[in-house]
Amino acid sequence: MASGNNFESHNHNGRNVNGQVNGGYVIQGDQHNHVHNNANEQPGLLGDLTASMASATHISNASLGPIWAKCDTDQAKLTSFSDDIEGRSLGDGAQAKMAAYGFCKINRGEFLKFVPPAPFFDRFFRNTTTYISVFHADENGKLTKNGGTSRVEANKSVIVTRDNTVRRTEMGYRWMDESGVDHSI
Numbered sequence: 001m002a003s004g005n006n007f008e009s010h011n012h013n014g015r016n017v018n019g020q021v022n023g024g025y026v027i028q029g030d031q032h033n034h035v036h037n038n039a040n041e042q043p044g045l046l047g048d049l050t051a052s053m054a055s056a057t058h059i060s061n062a063s064l065g066p067i068w069a070k071c072d073t074d075q076a077k078l079t080s081f082s083d084d085i086e087g088r089s090l091g092d093g094a095q096a097k098m099a100a101y102g103f104c105k106i107n108r109g110e111f112l113k114f115v116p117p118a119p120f121f122d123r124f125f126r127n128t129t130t131y132i133s134v135f136h137a138d139e140n141g142k143l144t145k146n147g148g149t150s151r152v153e154a155n156k157s158v159i160v161t162r163d164n165t166v167r168r169t170e171m172g173y174r175w176m177d178e179s180g181v182d183h184s185i
Contacts, residue, residue: 055115055128055130055154055155056113056114056115056155056157057071057113057114057115057116057130057132057152057155057156057157057158058111058112058113058114058157058158058169058174059071059106059111059112059114059132059134059157059158059159059160060106060110060111060157060158060159060160060169060174060175060183061106061107061108061109061110061111061159061160062108062109062159062160062161062162062175062183062184062185063108063136063160063161063162063163063164064108064162065108065136065137066105066106066107066108066136066137067105067106067134067135067136067146067160067164068095068098068103068104068105068106068134068135068136068143069103069104069106069112069114069132069133069134069135069160070082070101070102070103070104070114070132070133071114071116071130071131071132071152072102072116072117072130072131072132073116073117073128073129073130073131074131075131075149075151078131078132078133078149079131079133079149081101081102081103081133082133082135082145082149084097084101085097085098085101085103085135085143086135086143086144086145087142087143087144088142088143089140089141089142089143090137090141090142090143091141094143098135098143103133103135106160108185109185111174114130114132116128116130128154129151129152129153129154130151130152130153130154131149131150131151131152132149132150132152132158132166133145133149133150134146134147134150134158134160134166136160136164144164146160146164146165146166147165147166150166152168156168156169156171157169157174159174159175159177159183161177161183162183167179
C-alpha cells in the first residue's frame, strides 16, 4: 500500500485529479501513476539526476474528440478494466468508473505522459513492457475501445489518429508516427 497524503480532488489544467500523492507522483485509482507537472519531481539531487531517465509513455490525441486512456504494466488487470468499461454510455456513470480504474481524459490536440508502476530498477533500465487501453465515445455516446489492449515497449509513445487508430510515434516526436506521417492538428 502506498503511503502519502490523500486528497479528495484538485485541478490539473481544467481536469479534476483524485487519488493519493506519494513521493511526488500522483497515484490515481489503482496504482496508476500519471506524471503531473512539478508535483512529480523527486526533490534534491537524486530527482535531478533521475528525472529524465524514468521510462515514460506519452499518449497523444489527434482524433476528432476526447479519448480516455490508461497505461499499466499488468495486462490482465488492464484488460479486465477495459472489458468492464467497453460499451457503457457516457451518461451512465462511465466517467466515474473510468476515473476509479485510473483512466485519464485526453482532449483533442493534447497529450499526457504516463509513468506506469514498475519495479524501481526496471523503470530506469527501461526493461518494462507497458500496455495501453484507449477509448473514445461513438456517435451514440457509447465507449468504444480503440483496438485491443496494445503492448508498448519501455519508453515508447503512441498517438491516437483522426480515425481512432493507435500508432506508435517516432522517437522524439509526439505527433509523427513511425511511418513518418504527421498527425498534428
